[in-house]
Amino acid sequence: MSLSRIFNIFILMLDRFALSSEKLHGLLLEKDVKFLYHANTVATSRTLIQAGSLLSRHEVALKEGFQTKQFTDDKDVIHDVWDSIFVDGTDHHQFCFDSLWIYC
Template sequence: MELPSKEVVALMREKGVEYLYHANTVRTACTFFRTGHLLARGSAHERELDQTSQSSDRLDRKLGIWYDLFFDSCDIHERSSSYNKYGPVLLCFDLEILEQDWAPTIWVTKDNPIRWTATTPSNERWFNSMDELSSQYDRFAFRQHAVLRNVGGSVRILPYLKKIVIDNPKRQRPNAPSIDMFSEAVGALNNALRAGKLHGSGISFHSRPCTCGCVQGYRDMPNELLIKGFGS
């Protein structure tokens, strides 16, 4: 259900939320940077823009969230000590991205839509009031997503994007062993930032210095998943 954006953001700040996070693949992130916009799955598809397929695409269409923009309130990689299944590129946004003048309300999920069905009632999908959200909100809960709906599936990256964090899989490209996947991904992201005229706008770029379970996870990752996440 619709909740007032400013009240939700105030609650998040009170609960210690520093950024709103959106993880994706290198390929899809490059499209965001080139267009200068964070795009919903449906919006990018409709405009025939390049993006990586996701296993939830068919379900998202069925559930009516194909044009919605989802944000997490914690860094899932850091919290779970494992790589993020949505992709190795983490975009860290200022909470003000939710306070759009032309979208004064946002929605917050009670559970990850991957576990919804077509018959899941609305009051089990979404928080229904600020009182309910205030009593149950957990910034570390992966299932509670802040969602921009009815915004045309697009929101400007600037001035909200503050930081980009990319994982280093420490793997070579499977079909070209002389090419380091991380270096290639960083180059593609930087080129896309330049194409979208986002370079020099104060966005910081970081490699995640990781020693968690992702190290073994990336080491064991099948080639097709590695290319899906880091390929451009």
């Protein structure tokens, strides 16, 4: 399992299994993770900057803010992650340029 997938699971666990911020911090230290990354389009980032914080896609929709549509939005609602914020332990943008991925 990739490190970024592990962190996505842990972020979900914060809410569902009451993983304390202290335990999460300890785990990040143990894994030598120094940074967490979160990516958005420029348009969605503007909404978050105006809000002054990261928001879930659900929260942006409730506040009637702008966000770029994602192809997973409908499935995110079904799988109950629409109100979650995901972060990665690695910066995937470097891989986009190295691999010339079209989706970045």
